[in-house]
Amino acid sequence: MVEILASQVVSGLATGCVYALVALGFVLIFKATDVVNFAQGEFVMASGFISYTLLIWYGLPYWLVFFVTILLSGVMGVVLERVVVRPIMSAPIFSIVIATIGASTVMRSAAGIVYGYDVLPLPTIFSKDPIRLGILNFTIMDVGVIGCSLAIMLALYLFFKWTKTGMAMRATAQSQTAAQLMGVSVKQIFSLTWAISAGIGGIAGVLIAPIIYLDPNLGIIGVKAFAGAILGGFGSIPGAIVGGMLLGVLENLSGYFFNAGIKQVSTYILLILVLIVRPSGLFGAVAMKKV
Amino acid sequence: MNKGDSLKTLLLVVIGGAVLALPNVADNYVIYIGARLFVYILVALGLNLLTGYAGQVSLGHAAFFAIGAYTAAVLAESLQWPFALCVVAAAVFTAVVGYLLGLPCLRLSGLYLAMATLGFTLIVQEMLLQLSVITHGSEGMSVPTASILGFTFDSDYRKYYLLLGVTIVMLLLARNLVRGRTGRAFLAIRENERAAEAMGVNLAQYKTIAFAISALYTGLAGALSAFLVGFLDPQEFSFFLSIQFITIIILGGLASLLGSVLGAGFLIILPELLAGLDVWQALVYGVIMVLTILFMPFGLSGAIRRYAYRWFGIGVEPIIPRRLGH
DSSP: OHHHHHHHHHHHHHHHHHHHHHHHHHHHHHHHHSOOOTTHHHHHHHHHHHHHIIIIISOOOHHHHHHHHHHHHHHHHHHHIIIIIGGGTTSOHHHHHHHHHHHHHHHHHHHHHHHOSSOBOOOOSSOOOEEEETTEEEEHHHHHHHHHHHHHHHHHHHHHHHSHHHHHHHHHHHOHHHHHHTTOOHHHHHHHHHHHHHHHHHHHHHHHTTTSOBSGGGGGHHHHHHHHHHHHOTTOHHHHHHHHHHHHHHHHHHHHHSOHHHHHHHHHHHHHHHHHHOTTTTTOOOOOOOO | OOHHHHHHHHHHHHHHHHHHHHHHHSOHHHHHHHHHHHHHHHHHHHHIIIIIISOOOOSOHHHHHHHHHHHHHHHHHTSOOOHHHHHHHHHHHHHHHHHHHHHHHTTOOHHHHHHHHHHHHHHHHHHHHHOHHHHOGGGOEEOOOEEETTEEEOSHHHHHHHHHHHHHHHHHHHHHHHHSHHHHHHHHHHHOHHHHHHTTOOHHHHHHHHHHHHHHHHHHHHHHHHHHHOEEOGGGGSHHHHHHHHHHHHHHOTTOHHHHHHHHHHHHHHHHHTGGGGGGHHHHHHHHHHHHHHHOTTHHHHHHHHHHHHHHOOSOOOOOOOOTTO
């Protein structure tokens, strides 16, 4: 019993890490630009297809595919920001959200037109062979996904903490006006933020597409990641990571106890309960509005 | 009567005449789409009262729609209640559910509220599948034909006029509501909760009222839609439907009854116009959606107001609110 539960936690943590990466994408964009990008899940889907194309159609080696996919995903993020979001930055937040929803419709249907709606097989870098460590049963893939995600998160942390650009991004998140006055090009920071967020989404896509499935509806993973970000407290980077991981683990555990349908909704029931107790999520600051 | 009012009246008469005459000149499919449009207008009115006026974002309206539809269908099938009673009971029941959902949502706002209500949609959809004793689960359920005092609404032609009548009544009710005390309280809550409270608006009371009224409209729409389509498929009530509802009111114009009508018209008729595009339909639909919001960030009604003032000098110059922190 304990053995099975422990293994469920590990494999849940693997999916949870991917949710956390996508949630990070949401939060980074939100912190820097006050925009909620509902096309975040579509970056995951698109990069799944990009890596499929490069691997299967062009037969490139996996490590090259990995980097090219992340790069292209980042470019997609910049294009989306320039074409769809920037022209209406002064519009109400609702309008921007709808613009990103429109963009996600476009991306999803474009993928459908090119690749069809059947599930495509995507080979993984990591093998699915089981390993046994004490009471834990897991696969190399679980460890690989968790390891990759943690490495990305560490890299991001170091980037924000120690580089000049990282500091400029943190400054922009705090106050756009003050950052601009200090000589930071806020527009460039916006583009860079979108590139990084989309790039992280791209990594998430390469990691998760072989595990679950690859079809144009893969972007729905964005809803779970969004739920993870909300659970942690939207706008908090540690919150996004913890929330995403927690969501993955809970989902997997409830899959062990309940049937597949209840597994899907149990996390949302829990999320609502958490929100009733903590209206701004686990790590979110309570927003006070001045009268 | 000034220039603006007479032009408005003229437009209203022309459009009203066209809407009344449509079923007599159009084919069955067009009539059906028209009837479906009225259903979406009802939902848009309800959602706009809650999200546009009271400022409470909801992605839970697919759930209210489903609850209205299934309540009406179950009452009609198992208890064989008469049609009118089914619809009223479904609307009232949905309003009660809306009120109850509003209670835990009192502390939530913005994205957190959106996520909680989105969760509600997903939970209700799963319940439709799990409670197969009542709802027939994934098989879906058929709905008997509607009739009032022996007059059966068995053709799309008759359903069209029924829905038109209900929509006009509910539109007028919504207009009264937003112009009165409740509407002003909603706007005050949206603009600033603390200030509203200081002015004597009971936040808890008005927020839950907003949820209940909004759910009432949506439940009514769901019940009527059940009788219009004649079949309920639980897959229909997914969170995509919630997103479609919110898209309707934002593209149409938030806090605008005209916007609710225009948004519903735009998003229901557009896919029909694009039906010939086959696989490209969704793509073109998305592109048009993005372009619309790029060129009309305040929705269709916002654009109409702006250009009516600029070109014809009708109305007042719309105030463009600035976003905080920019």
